[in-house]
Amino acid sequence: MALSMLLPLRRAGAATLARASARLATAPPRTMPLAAALAGRRWASSQPAAPDEADVQRLAKLRNIGISAHIDSGKTTVTERILYYTGRIKEIHEVRGKDNVGATMDWMDLEREKGITIQSAATYAQWGDTNLNIIDTPGHVDFTIEVERALRVLDGAVLVLCSVSGVQSQTITVDRQMRRYNVPRISFVNKMDRAGANPRRIIDQIRTKLKMPAAALQVPIGAEEAFEGVVDVLSNKAIYNRGARGEDVVYEDVPAHLADAVQAARDELVSVLAEVDDEIGELFIEDRAPTTEQLHDAVRRATIARKFTPVLMGSAIKDKGIQSLLDAVVRYLPTPTQVRNTMLDLDNNEQVMDVVPYSNQPFVGLAFKLEEGKYGQLTYIRVYQGTLERGQFAYHVRSGKKVKISRLVRMHSNSMEDVDRVGAGEICALFGIECASGDTFTDGKTNCSMSTMFVPEPVISLSLTPKDKNSPNFSKALNRFQREDPTFRVHVDAESKQTIISGMGELHLDIYVERMRREYGVDCVTGKPQVAFREAATQKSEFAYTHKKQTGGSGQFGRVIGYIEPIDPEEQAELPHEFVSNVVGGNIPTQYIPACEKGFLDGLREGFMIGHPIVGMRMVLQDGAAHSVDSSELAFRLATFGAFREAFRASKPRILEPVMTVEVSAPTEFQGNVLGSLNKRKGLIVDTVTQEDYCVVTAEVPLNNMFGYSTELRSGTQGKGEFTMEYKRHAPVLPDVQDELIKEHQKKLAEKK
Structure with missing residues (x-):
C-alpha cells in the first residue's frame, strides 16, 4: 500500500543524528567551565597550541545571543531598541508602524504586512567594549525551526515575556528548545506599561511552569500607565530613561516608598541563589550577608550553569529598561570559551571530540541557515574554532568537496558588510557554497562533523497545483524552500500524482505558497490531499464470463468460470491478494493462465467504485473455454478483467479508509x-x-x-x-x-x- 502521503517522512541522516545524540548524551553539559569540560577529553587537534592573548581578550568581549519568546511578546521591538541604543541604526521603526517602514529585522514584505517575524535575522552590535552577535527569532509555532537552528549556534539567550500574558504556549516550547541545546537565558518581562502588568506573577510562572529557579534583579517604579523605570536590586539605584527615545540613562536614589520592596527583593534573590550556588549557600547558612560583587558573580555562575534565570523588566515600546538588559547580557551570559561544544571524529568511529574555541586551531564551522540572496545562496556559518578568511579553501565534510571562500560577509538583517577574516566564536555568511542546513565545514586537517539540529516532523499537508503547469519556476521554488527549511517537505503521491507539501502549520504553508507567487511568479491552488482509500469485497461472488469480439479475420475469444472471495489483508500481509488456477482438462490452455492472472491484477490496480486500489481479494479460476483460432493472451486477459469487474460489483463491495x-x-x-x-x-x-x-x-x-x-x-x-x-x-x-x-x-x- 502506498502510504507515502500518510506517514511522516524521515530526513536523510536520521541514523547519524541518533548515533550522535547517544554519544553526546553522556558528554558534560555545554556550559561547563572550559578547563573542566576538556579534562580527560580528546582535543580537536593532538597538541593544541596555547591561545593567543589577543584572541582570549577578543573572546572575553564577545556574546552570541538570541531573542526568543511567544508570538507578540515584543522580541522584534526589543531587538530594534538594542540596535538603536548600540548605534547600529539611527531611527526606531515599529513592527506595525504608521510610517510603513517596519522594524529593521523584519525585512521581508510579508513580515511587515502581517506584523510577525517569519525568518530569523542576524545582526551584530557593540555595547561598550563588548561585541554582540544577535539573532531575532520568530515566535509563531509554525516557524519553530528558525528558533531551533538559532539556539543551536548561540551561547546565550534573552527570553522575553509579556507582563500580562506571562508564560504562554510558545514560551514553553522555546524553553524546551533552550534546554535541548543547553542555552543559558536571561528573562525580560516586557510591556510593563500595559494594563494588568504583574511581574510578580510572571516570576512565579517561570518557577512553576518552566521549572526554572528565578528571582528579580529589579523592582518596577510604578506599573501600567504609571510605569516610570526600575530599581536595581544589587546596586540599590533607581534607573530612569530620559530623552526623546530613552537614550539618556539616569541613576537616582531609590524612592522612599520602595525601600522595603527593594530590600525584600534582595533577600529573595539571596534565598533563591543560596539553593543553586554553593558560595551563597555557605554565606546563607552562616547568616552572613553577601556583598554586591559576590551576588553578581553568583548570578553569573548560576545563569551559565542553567540553574537560575535573572529576571529584568521594562517596556520596549516605551523605550524603558533596554540598556539595563544589555548590561545584564554582558555581565551574566557566557562567552564562547565558557560554552562546551562537541563534534564527532569521523576517522575514529565518531568519537566525541571537544571543540577548542580559539582562532589558532584548525577551522571548524557549522552551516545553520540557508537563504536565497540577490547574489545566490547565502549560507550562515557559526565558526566554532579556527578562522575563516576570504580566499581560503574549506572542505564540505558531507560531500568531501573542496570549496573556495570567495566572499565573506557579516549580516545586518538583509544588508551585509564584507569582511576579510572571521575568528572563532563569530557568526558570518558565505556566498556561492552549495550545502544543506546543518552541514559541517573544516579546513581539511580535522575530519569531523558537528552534531546536527533537531528537526520536528511536519504535522499538516496540502496538495499544491500550479495554475501554469508549464512554469519551470514551480519545481525551482520548491527545491529552494526545501533547502532553506528542513521542516518544509515535498513529495509526489504515487496514487493521486498530486504534489503534496507538508509543514508545521497552515500559516507555515500559506507563507510558502504566497512566497512562490511573489518571488517566482507562480500562482498555485491548494487543496486537501487525496486520501489513500481502498476498495474491498465483503462476500464470495461467482463469475462465468465470456469475452468475444469479431472484427473480420481472427477475432478475440476467451471464457472464464470461477469465483472471487475476500481475504484478510492483515492476516496475509505478505500476500495481500491471491490468484489460484484450478483449471483441469486443458479447457484453458496452460499458456493463457498467466494472462488470466494479469487480467486479475489489472482489476486490482484501479477499483470500480471510486478508482482506488482493491485489496484483500482471492480469485479462483475453475473452468473456461478457448477457441483454436480466436483465443489469445489478450483475449483471456480481457476476459478475466471483465469477469472480475462483474463479480466484484456483485460482492457487496465497500470502501476502506485509513485510520x-x-x-x-x-x-x-x-x-x-x-x-x-x-x-x-x-x-x-x-x-x-x-x-x-x-x-x-x-x-x-x-x-x-x-x-x-x-x-x-x-x-x-x-x-x-x-x-x-x-x-x-x-x-x-x-x-x-x-x-x-x-x-x-x-x-x-x-x-x-
Whole structure:
C-alpha cells in the first residue's frame, strides 16, 4: 500500500543524528567551565597550541545571543531598541508602524504586512567594549525551526515575556528548545506599561511552569500607565530613561516608598541563589550577608550553569529598561570559551571530540541557515574554532568537496558588510557554497562533523497545483524552500500524482505558497490531499464470463468460470491478494493462465467504485473455454478483467479508509476540549492517561477527518496541545460517506468526458 502521503517522512541522516545524540548524551553539559569540560577529553587537534592573548581578550568581549519568546511578546521591538541604543541604526521603526517602514529585522514584505517575524535575522552590535552577535527569532509555532537552528549556534539567550500574558504556549516550547541545546537565558518581562502588568506573577510562572529557579534583579517604579523605570536590586539605584527615545540613562536614589520592596527583593534573590550556588549557600547558612560583587558573580555562575534565570523588566515600546538588559547580557551570559561544544571524529568511529574555541586551531564551522540572496545562496556559518578568511579553501565534510571562500560577509538583517577574516566564536555568511542546513565545514586537517539540529516532523499537508503547469519556476521554488527549511517537505503521491507539501502549520504553508507567487511568479491552488482509500469485497461472488469480439479475420475469444472471495489483508500481509488456477482438462490452455492472472491484477490496480486500489481479494479460476483460432493472451486477459469487474460489483463491495492512531497531549484543564474535538471527528477513544498536570489521549481517527486538526487543537488548548499521528489500518467508511464518495467519483468522470 502506498502510504507515502500518510506517514511522516524521515530526513536523510536520521541514523547519524541518533548515533550522535547517544554519544553526546553522556558528554558534560555545554556550559561547563572550559578547563573542566576538556579534562580527560580528546582535543580537536593532538597538541593544541596555547591561545593567543589577543584572541582570549577578543573572546572575553564577545556574546552570541538570541531573542526568543511567544508570538507578540515584543522580541522584534526589543531587538530594534538594542540596535538603536548600540548605534547600529539611527531611527526606531515599529513592527506595525504608521510610517510603513517596519522594524529593521523584519525585512521581508510579508513580515511587515502581517506584523510577525517569519525568518530569523542576524545582526551584530557593540555595547561598550563588548561585541554582540544577535539573532531575532520568530515566535509563531509554525516557524519553530528558525528558533531551533538559532539556539543551536548561540551561547546565550534573552527570553522575553509579556507582563500580562506571562508564560504562554510558545514560551514553553522555546524553553524546551533552550534546554535541548543547553542555552543559558536571561528573562525580560516586557510591556510593563500595559494594563494588568504583574511581574510578580510572571516570576512565579517561570518557577512553576518552566521549572526554572528565578528571582528579580529589579523592582518596577510604578506599573501600567504609571510605569516610570526600575530599581536595581544589587546596586540599590533607581534607573530612569530620559530623552526623546530613552537614550539618556539616569541613576537616582531609590524612592522612599520602595525601600522595603527593594530590600525584600534582595533577600529573595539571596534565598533563591543560596539553593543553586554553593558560595551563597555557605554565606546563607552562616547568616552572613553577601556583598554586591559576590551576588553578581553568583548570578553569573548560576545563569551559565542553567540553574537560575535573572529576571529584568521594562517596556520596549516605551523605550524603558533596554540598556539595563544589555548590561545584564554582558555581565551574566557566557562567552564562547565558557560554552562546551562537541563534534564527532569521523576517522575514529565518531568519537566525541571537544571543540577548542580559539582562532589558532584548525577551522571548524557549522552551516545553520540557508537563504536565497540577490547574489545566490547565502549560507550562515557559526565558526566554532579556527578562522575563516576570504580566499581560503574549506572542505564540505558531507560531500568531501573542496570549496573556495570567495566572499565573506557579516549580516545586518538583509544588508551585509564584507569582511576579510572571521575568528572563532563569530557568526558570518558565505556566498556561492552549495550545502544543506546543518552541514559541517573544516579546513581539511580535522575530519569531523558537528552534531546536527533537531528537526520536528511536519504535522499538516496540502496538495499544491500550479495554475501554469508549464512554469519551470514551480519545481525551482520548491527545491529552494526545501533547502532553506528542513521542516518544509515535498513529495509526489504515487496514487493521486498530486504534489503534496507538508509543514508545521497552515500559516507555515500559506507563507510558502504566497512566497512562490511573489518571488517566482507562480500562482498555485491548494487543496486537501487525496486520501489513500481502498476498495474491498465483503462476500464470495461467482463469475462465468465470456469475452468475444469479431472484427473480420481472427477475432478475440476467451471464457472464464470461477469465483472471487475476500481475504484478510492483515492476516496475509505478505500476500495481500491471491490468484489460484484450478483449471483441469486443458479447457484453458496452460499458456493463457498467466494472462488470466494479469487480467486479475489489472482489476486490482484501479477499483470500480471510486478508482482506488482493491485489496484483500482471492480469485479462483475453475473452468473456461478457448477457441483454436480466436483465443489469445489478450483475449483471456480481457476476459478475466471483465469477469472480475462483474463479480466484484456483485460482492457487496465497500470502501476502506485509513485510520490513524492519534496521540494528543495537553494540560489537564483542556482534557474536555481534546475529547470533544476527537469525538467530533468520529474518533474512537482508546486510552486516557493523566500525568501530573498533563493528560495524554490516544484515539483512532479516520485520516480523512484529521485535516485542519492542528489548528483546531491549538485554538482549543491555547496553543499548549500537541499531537502525533501514525497509520493504524484501513477500516470501512460509513454507508453515507461511501455514497458521497461514489457520487464525487462519478462526477469527476463525467467532467473528463
